[in-house]
Amino acid sequence: MKILVLNCGSSSLKYQVLEMSPNDNTLLAKGLVERIGSPNACHTHKIDGKDKYQVEKPISNHTEGIKSVLDILTDKEYGVLKDLSEIEAVGHRVAHGGEYFFKSVAVDEEVVEKIEKCCELAPLHNPANLTGIKAMAKLMPDVPQVAVFDTSFHQSMPDYAYMYALDYSYYEKYKIRRFGFHGTSHKFVAEKACKLAGLDLGKAKLITCHLGNGSSITAIEGGRSVDTSMGFTPVEGVTMGTRSGNLDVGVVTFLMEKEGLDAAGINNLVNKQSGLQGISGFSSDCRDLVDAEKSGYKRAELALAKLAYDIKKYIGAYAAVLNGVDMIVFTGGIGENSDRVRELVCTGLEYLGVDFDFAKNNGTRGVDVELSKPKSKVKVWAVTTNEELVIATDTMNIVTEMQERAAQSENN
Numbered sequence: 001m002k003i004l005v006l007n008c009g010s011s012s013l014k015y016q017v018l019e020m021s022p023n024d025n026t027l028l029a030k031g032l033v034e035r036i037g038s039p040n041a042c043h044t045h046k047i048d049g050k051d052k053y054q055v056e057k058p059i060s061n062h063t064e065g066i067k068s069v070l071d072i073l074t075d076k077e078y079g080v081l082k083d084l085s086e087i088e089a090v091g092h093r094v095a096h097g098g099e100y101f102f103k104s105v106a107v108d109e110e111v112v113e114k115i116e117k118c119c120e121l122a123p124l125h126n127p128a129n130l131t132g133i134k135a136m137a138k139l140m141p142d143v144p145q146v147a148v149f150d151t152s153f154h155q156s157m158p159d160y161a162y163m164y165a166l167d168y169s170y171y172e173k174y175k176i177r178r179f180g181f182h183g184t185s186h187k188f189v190a191e192k193a194c195k196l197a198g199l200d201l202g203k204a205k206l207i208t209c210h211l212g213n214g215s216s217i218t219a220i221e222g223g224r225s226v227d228t229s230m231g232f233t234p235v236e237g238v239t240m241g242t243r244s245g246n247l248d249v250g251v252v253t254f255l256m257e258k259e260g261l262d263a264a265g266i267n268n269l270v271n272k273q274s275g276l277q278g279i280s281g282f283s284s285d286c287r288d289l290v291d292a293e294k295s296g297y298k299r300a301e302l303a304l305a306k307l308a309y310d311i312k313k314y315i316g317a318y319a320a321v322l323n324g325v326d327m328i329v330f331t332g333g334i335g336e337n338s339d340r341v342r343e344l345v346c347t348g349l350e351y352l353g354v355d356f357d358f359a360k361n362n363g364t365r366g367v368d369v370e371l372s373k374p375k376s377k378v379k380v381w382a383v384t385t386n387e388e389l390v391i392a393t394d395t396m397n398i399v400t401e402m403q404e405r406a407a408q409s410e411n412n
């Protein structure tokens, strides 16, 4: 089954086409349309074994962006499809499913309405995701679409984990609660790491660390998320590329008064100017900070130390939440690649039963690998994540089920 995976952002869209079967999958093409809405939008497209295709042209909205994608997919030189009818389903990444969705679903009118209702919870992302769904429905009306939510994996959190200690009426009125994000990645790496390490996902106690520009840590028990570090928005939790992570709310009110900032100003400050960027004063990129630390730049050292300290505190907290831990999993750009951050996090976790293999960790990047010593009570693994593959897999499963149900009712 050929599946188009779409991830629509406010002014960009990422896509992949995958050939999926129950036991195998192949990536046929992937690409990115950037600066949608501007006269010099850019479409980059890549298939295996060929130079990448890249053109700048005006693309005024997502429908035009998707048209550009469909055109290149059937192009004589760069295409991977003879005809668009080969696409059997489309899977969409959707940022926020609120309390409506605890798993991926086939898109229908009711689903679209509910995603619309979640727009105020994710004002930058959900409207863009919806634009993609609506554009696709217009361009390929007979192709089934599936929505895969960043939040749904965390809907299994108990109420005491997701509540904020605010007046309960705010939860009732506005759904002010913790939701968590990166759900597809946490779920994927938990399953993958258990398979690789020979653990039973149904019984294992896991702490998964998705560390990228945005980072979150999740406590998983029996394959279900029981707590996660991001909250009502992705700002909560550990220090990130440009997000502050946890912050005393008193700092916010203080800065609003001192700097004359309004809600938009604070939003910009905690989302765009904080984190590794804010502390180091020169980069949000972990690679730059590791290089700068080596050359003795103190604030780069401080930014990395703060990041690792935050992660370590969550590991301690979640070990308590889970009453023990069988495996710690690192993933995401930093988790998969930064031996320095993994080393900082795993130094001093002996009390927990972690016997980290520092020599093996050194220089290891971008592979699925065990980083603890064979006799370590708590296993440590780094595994590569693949959110698009989760979206394609969920889409294939849901669409196959729909097809089987349709065939059955025809037979009846």
Ligand code: ADP
Pocket: 211, 212, 213, 214, 241, 284, 285, 286, 287, 288, 332, 333, 334, 337, 338, 339, 365
């Ligand atoms: P996003 O959250 O945008 O998906 P990624 O998961 O791609 O982000 O992670 C980006 C982060 O990964 C950056 O901080 C980058 O420096 C870091 N990273 C990527 N490759 C390496 C590497 N080889 N060594 C250290 N950090 C790396």
